[in-house]
Amino acid sequence: MNGVQLAREEHALWQRTLHQRGWGGPGWPKEFGGPGWTPVQQYIFEEECAAAGAPRLIPFGTRMVAPVIMAFGNRAQQQRFLPKIISAEEWWAQGYSEPGAGSDLASLKTRAERVTAAGGDHYIVNGQKTWTTLGQYADWIFCLVRTDPEAKAQRGISFLLVDMKTAGVTVRPIATLDGIHEVNEVWFENVRVPVENLVGEENKGWTYAKFLLGHERTNIAGVGIAKRELARLKRIAATAGRLDEPLFAARVAQVEIDLMALEITNLRVISAEHAKRAPGPEASILKIKGTEILQAIAELMMQAAGMDALPLRQEDLGPDHAASLGVGYCNLRKLSIFGGSNEIQKNIIAQMILGL
Amino acid sequence: MDFNLDEGQRALADTVRRFVARDYGFEKRRAIRDSASGWSRESWQALADLGVLALNIDETHGGLGYGPLETGLVMNAFGAGLLLEPYLAAAVIAPALLCRLATADVQAEWLPRIATGAAIVVLAHFEPGAHRAATRIDTLATRKGDGYAVNGHKAVVAHGGAADQLLVSARLDDGRVAVFLVASGDAGVSRRDYPTLDGQRAADIVLNDAAATKIDAGETQAEAQDAIEAALDVGLAALCFEAVGIMEATLAATTEYLKTRRQFGQPIGRFQALQHRMADMLLHLEQARSMSYLAARRCTEAAKNSRQHALSAAKVTIGQACRHIAQNAVQLHGAMGMTDELIVSHWFKRLTAIEMNFGDTDSHLQRFVELTRTS
Numbered sequence: 009m010n011g012v013q014l015a016r017e018e019h020a021l022w023q024r025t026l027h028q029r030g031w032g033g034p035g036w037p038k039e040f041g042g043p044g045w046t047p048v049q050q051y052i053f054e055e056e057c058a059a060a061g062a063p064r065l066i067p068f069g070t071r072m073v074a075p076v077i078m079a080f081g082n083r084a085q086q087q088r089f090l091p092k093i094i095s096a097e098e099w100w101a102q103g104y105s106e107p108g109a110g111s112d113l114a115s116l117k118t119r120a121e122r123v124t125a126a127g128g129d130h131y132i133v134n135g136q137k138t139w140t141t142l143g144q145y146a147d148w149i150f151c152l153v154r155t156d157p158e159a160k161a162q163r164g165i166s167f168l169l170v171d172m173k174t175a176g177v178t179v180r181p182i183a184t185l186d187g188i189h190e191v192n193e194v195w196f197e198n199v200r201v202p203v204e205n206l207v208g209e210e211n212k213g214w215t216y217a218k219f220l221l222g223h224e225r226t227n228i229a230g231v232g233i234a235k236r237e238l239a240r241l242k243r244i245a246a247t248a249g250r251l252d253e254p255l256f257a258a259r260v261a262q263v264e265i266d267l268m269a270l271e272i273t274n275l276r277v278i279s280a281e282h283a284k285r286a287p288g289p290e291a292s293i294l295k296i297k298g299t300e301i302l303q304a305i306a307e308l309m310m311q312a313a314g315m316d317a318l319p320l321r322q323e324d325l326g327p328d329h330a331a332s333l334g335v336g337y338c339n340l341r342k343l344s345i346f347g348g349s350n351e352i353q354k355n356i357i358a359q360m361i362l363g364l
Numbered sequence: 365m366d367f368n369l370d371e372g373q374r375a376l377a378d379t380v381r382r383f384v385a386r387d388y389g390f391e392k393r394r395a396i397r398d399s400a401s402g403w404s405r406e407s408w409q410a411l412a413d414l415g416v417l418a419l420n421i422d423e424t425h426g427g428l429g430y431g432p433l434e435t436g437l438v439m440n441a442f443g444a445g446l447l448l449e450p451y452l453a454a455a456v457i458a459p460a461l462l463c464r465l466a467t468a469d470v471q472a473e474w475l476p477r478i479a480t481g482a483a484i485v486v487l488a489h490f491e492p493g494a495h496r497a498a499t500r501i502d503t504l505a506t507r508k509g510d511g512y513a514v515n516g517h518k519a520v521v522a523h524g525g526a527a528d529q530l531l532v533s534a535r536l537d538d539g540r541v542a543v544f545l546v547a548s549g550d551a552g553v554s555r556r557d558y559p560t561l562d563g564q565r566a567a568d569i570v571l572n573d574a575a576a577t578k579i580d581a582g583e584t585q586a587e588a589q590d591a592i593e594a595a596l597d598v599g600l601a602a603l604c605f606e607a608v609g610i611m612e613a614t615l616a617a618t619t620e621y622l623k624t625r626r627q628f629g630q631p632i633g634r635f636q637a638l639q640h641r642m643a644d645m646l647l648h649l650e651q652a653r654s655m656s657y658l659a660a661r662r663c664t665e666a667a668k669n670s671r672q673h674a675l676s677a678a679k680v681t682i683g684q685a686c687r688h689i690a691q692n693a694v695q696l697h698g699a700m701g702m703t704d705e706l707i708v709s710h711w712f713k714r715l716t717a718i719e720m721n722f723g724d725t726d727s728h729l730q731r732f733v734e735l736t737r738t739s
Contacts, residue, residue, distance in 0.1 A: 105699070108626075110627065110698050110699065111627050111628075111632075111698070112627035112628045115627070115628075138699075139699045182703055182705075183703065183704035183705065184702045184703055184704055184709070185694075185702055185703070185704060185709035185710075185712060185713060187704075191699070191702075248493070253726065253730060254730075255726045255729055255730055256726055259726070310716075310720075311720070311724055311726070314495050314496060314720060314724065315490070315495040315519070315520045315720060315721070316492075316493070316495075316519075316520070317561075317720070318520060318560040318561050318562075318566065318717055318720065319520065319558050319559075319560055319561075319566065320558065320559045320560055320561055321558065321559075326492070326519070326520075326568075327492075327493065334560075334561040334716070335561065337716070338561070338712070338713065338716070341691065341694050341695070341701075341702060341712075342699070342702055344695060345694075345695065345698055345699055345701075345702065346699065349695075349698065350695075351637060351638070351695075354637070
């Protein structure tokens with residue numbers, strides 16, 4: 009791995025390859041076609057994949073919507089959606105954030121109005137989602153929508169599955185600072201969604217959303233990826249001759265020490281999870297430290313390459329090890345913003361762990 | 365110490381700030397960035413008309429004979445607009461080097477043309493993998509007829525593609541460093557021009573028996589090397605002012621965003637955690653501003669060790685401020701801070717590049733330790 013951007017088909021190929029070995033849904037129970045691994049086994053799997061430089065698993069299907077469908081979806085939804093998620097036949101995107109609802113997600117405004125009609129009951133969805141990662145590839149999107157505008161913020165929200173091919177769905181790319189097309193706006197204009205695509209009960213969507221956020225957090229720390237990137241940092245720094253500089257060597261050592269501590273903290277959380285205590289606010293510790301470490305490594309890699317990291321496109325320019333390190337540094341600033349910003353994670357720690 | 369600007373200095377700063385606000389808006393800059401050359405000859409001419417290209421050239425050569433502080437005020441005013449033209453390379457560093465090293469004839473030939481914008485002259489000094497070592501020069505110059513032929517490779521030369529003439533550092537047969545003028549259109553010059561992370565342009569330049577004119581009569585051992593370092597130090601001081609200008613703009617825009625972005629029923633600027641973050645950014649900015657003044661005062665000092673001691677202190681403070689303010693400005697803007705649409709992400713990238721240019725924070729921290737030890 010050297011920060012290469014993969015195309016949709018390359019991601020799908022990896023997902024299919026894993027699926028053929030029975031590893032397509034590392035966290036899935038056997039009844040849905042998963043390996044039925046314990047959290048510890050999952051952790052080992054993640055770490056080995058990362059160490060081998062395997063592509064990251066795109067989480068929106070297998071790790072996000074699938075557990076919600078397993079826990080709260082009906083039999084028909086489970087049969088319709090899960091097999092195509094694990095086999096990579098259908099690509100999923102996440103429809104949570106809106107322009108006015110980021111950290112304050114519960115203030116979301118995308119409206120789904122239930123209509124009774126001859127062709128069957130359906131929702132009419134209007135609104136806009138944003139920061140939709142890889143939404144340009146998506147066949148389906150799971151959305152938090154407001155079904156009861158009168159109810160208090162969290163109460164009137166539902167969890168809806170929307171076919172991206174439906175008339176009225178528009179995906180627009182968002183240009184970002186790294187020049188990579190990763191995030192999108194998704195617009196809904198009178199989009200007709202059959203009521204069969206409601207997961208669980210109407211107006212209970214917030215409960216499912218919280219379940220989703222608290223689920224599948226064994227990999228939130230990204231320890232395996234961080235170990236691999238640390239090794240890459242050391243290679244780059246050695247090639248550029250920077251490990252001989254005491255200051256630089258100390259910075260690499262500091263991030264390595266932070267990672268050693270995080271690995272053990274992560275294992276403690278997994279061990280607690282294994283003892284059937286559901287992962288709780290500890291996930292916020294893992295998210296903050298994990299993202300800080302990955303960002304620090306990206307920063308040091310760029311620094312190690314120095315001015316060689318600056319050329320924007322480096323096909324045949326400068327040393328190979330420096331390719332896209334500047335762009336990679338920019339891209340990873342997202343880590344402390346998305347998935348609940350690190351400030352929100354600190355609020356959670358203050359409130360849920362410290363009781364402040 | 366008097367930190368108040370005099371009337372002329374204030375007028376200069378206002379003039380340039382007005383130019384940036386009126387003639388160098390964000391959308392115009394975007395169009396310039398995306399153009400084939402990546403900079404605008406029209407804007408360059410406008411800068412010439414304002415007189416700022418003549419700032420670092422003495423009056424006998426058609427210049428204004430100003431110093432590092434005035435140059436800093438101009439660079440500071442450019443900061444918010446993220447100017448893409450080769451001002452630092454061609455109007456600060458090149459004249460600084462020519463004034464220090466070139467013969468009277470060479471000065472008389474080139475300085476007036478630089479002052480009017482008629483010629484763009486750029487120093488091509490650093491070599492691949494050696495951007496933190498100003499003394500590592502492998503490019504060779506050998507005698508050929510009346511002049512010289514140079515052979516070598518210069519890497520990530522800021523605005524190398526825009527240059528009409530290159531000031532190339534190279535070693536003579538006896539190992540001494542000298543500086544040569546090389547026409548960028550010479551058959552022995554091949555330039556690969558490319559955009560860098562911050563939207564500016566740089567070039568890798570390969571010299572293959574390029575026809576060269578030695579600019580100095582220099583007989584002493586280290587004269588040219590010292591002049592190159594002195595010119596780069598003048599450039600570093602100017603860069604510090606650009607950084608402060610960008611950080612001022614970044615802080616102001618982030619403050620404004622915190623006042624207008626609402627979450628949880630209130631402007632996010634009401635949250636104390638974010639207020640303290642902004643306060644920390646302000647502390648960085650003020651320390652950086654102080655060090656930019658120090659850099660301006662000390663960058664023309666003749667004694668190299670004490671000059672570079674001061675400049676390293678300035679670059680460390682400013683580099684740390686660049687990193688801190690850039691990262692936090694993006695973070696406080698949330699995902700909006702990552703978008704190409706907002707100028708904050710462009711300030712972020714330029715601040716990132718400035719931190720790496722002229723030696724990064726760690727290099728200067730290390731040099732500061734070494735110079736403290738030897739002084």
